[in-house]
Amino acid sequence: MERGDKGHRKGLWTEEEDRVLMDYIRLHGKGRWNQVAKVTVTGNTLVTIGFFVVVVRIGLKRCGKSCRLRWINYLSPSIKHGDFSEEEDDLIIRLHNLLGNRWSLIAGRVPGRTDNQVKNHWNTHLSKKLGIKRQQRAKLKAPSEALPPKGKGVEKVSAPADTCFELPSNNNVRTDDQKYIDDGAQSVLGYFGLQEPIMVNEGYENPFWFTNDESNLSTPTLTQLLDQHSLDNLFWHGL
DNA sequence: AATTCCAGCAACCGCCAGAAG
């Protein structure tokens, strides 16, 4: 196994390492990832040094960052494993049109998927699928260009991968990233000369953004709303 | 059967921002 700085292990995680990490999170919760290597013990082993037999505690020799990523991208119970559905593909393509490579934002709107999953899926499947279609598109400014640029001086927006699972069922709070996306959506709509309302009800009383709440199932998804506005056709044929 | 090629994806890297001391 390759070793990184400070003797940290690198490369694929073993089942044993996964188990240790999950045990740590069960006991201590998420966060303080750099403590994992110090706190966790995978077991004891006997080492003979000369005449002495020493009990050595074997910790999880992973850097905190690696532990965090392993949890976020793989071990977290909220993560959906397996193939992407047609619905998810469609949603990602639309959101990418809207947001560009803001993978965390996109993933935050695709329940159970992480930014890494979405990014990989885009790079391996969807970009190809899209590349074929793009050749057929007429020259037109990409909708994502209507969004404010990312970088310094721009309001930072972040959406943890599991945000959609943590929203209260009657959430009246409008998060910054929701506003950011709403603003972007309105920019896109404005670009195409469409009328603004993309919200289900007037105002922000009932944000429909893909909460995991059963009571919200009757509310239209972004996909449905975009369909209502014929945005899909505009994206596919207008670009 | 052996080798090469390549797609898919897990993991790493570098950078950045915010919090805490």
Place this chain on the structure above:
DNA sequence: ACTTCTGGCGGTTGCTGGAAT
């Protein structure tokens, strides 16, 4: 005000397994 720690993000790398030759 400065440093250190921690977490978040997007881009990239490299391993793995299956397909092709």
